[in-house]
Amino acid sequence: MSAVSSTVNVGRPRAFDIDTALEKALEVFWRKGYDGTSLSDLTEAMGINKPSLYAAFGNKEQLFLKAIELYESRPCSFFLPALEKPTAYQVAEHMLHGAAMNMADQAHPQGCVVVQGALSCSEAAATVKEALLNRRVEGEQKLRARFEQAKLDGDLPASADAETLARYLGTVLQGMAIQANNGATSEQLRQVAEMTLQAFPRAG
Amino acid sequence: MSAVSSTVNVGRPRAFDIDTALEKALEVFWRKGYDGTSLSDLTEAMGINKPSLYAAFGNKEQLFLKAIELYESRPCSFFLPALEKPTAYQVAEHMLHGAAMNMADQAHPQGCVVVQGALSCSEAAATVKEALLNRRVEGEQKLRARFEQAKLDGDLPASADAETLARYLGTVLQGMAIQANNGATSEQLRQVAEMTLQAFPRAG
DNA sequence: AGGGTTATTTACCGACTAGTACAAATATCT
């Protein structure tokens, strides 16, 4: 009895690469949102038939959730790396600059799928809407925890409000996602990042 | 031959109030987005049947556009009144505080329908998506024009970049819409507004 | 009262939705 029995090479082999198919699905969800994406959109973009999609990913909802996981685990992701910068200011700086670069990048849909994937949506999308909402809130909680650590480290003044700083930064990052959808360029978003940083307390 | 023949009181009278029906439609679109809203959702909320909806509003797309017009013409709307404040700083202040109050108001869906009504959507929603995008961009252009006037008035330094100031403010306002969807309260948004204003140049 | 006009109700349309049953195809294991 193998502990990884599901990886045993038996039966007809899958004719498509499951990771690139998921990439394609992510791109469609990103552009059209959960409600705006049909299974035909997905199968066409992924280059597979519906039974293959259901066998590999469960259903539309599970496929979406897996696509979001892929989105956040990408090498080009900027959020988690920025959190590890040595000072609070540098965290904010790298996060804002990373967002400016990433969200307007023409190599993929503009904005952020966590923001725009299921913002206002049907009841059928309630689960994925909540999943995205939780991700946004958790992101801000991570920022807040990082800024509280910064106060202990002394690179934020003791008077600083970590929660408000995190919410301010989250607000600008989420606003940048809308801006990117509006057609803003990375350079324009970088200017917004600079302005945002002017309100950010430096070492104290 | 009357120039206002359509207002002549002839034929069976409409059994519903067209303005309150449009209010109801707006609320549904606001909560569920264009793609996420079905005609059944609309007719149920509006308390009318489909033929009445089509006779009064055209179709789903035209109903949405009329709902957006209503949204922007509301007495509680904060955008245009804020533009008329005497200085650039006061414009920004009133706009941010108005947004903080309005977007988290529990009397209606949270956020802003112009932001979340059709952000990522199907091809069927392309027209309304573009209409909303144009409204967002036009709002920022109005802000920019107001700030350029402020430079002439001398309540913004000549070195200020009106375009970037407008985009920064637009970014925060749009971000606030997401925050309100995340469950942020008016008080929390007001704190974000205060931080935002710290980066805003005062009289110079 | 009767004609003209408009709104309402009911029932329907074809197209599309997410999801699946089933049989043929393709691999490994014995």
Place this chain on the structure above:
DNA sequence: AGATATTTGTACTAGTCGGTAAATAACCCT
């Protein structure tokens, strides 16, 4: 080669989508 396991393509389901045809109801005007 044959048995077993899995994926594939085709064809289908029941339900919902946006939108409408047609008959009836309710009003004004003469």
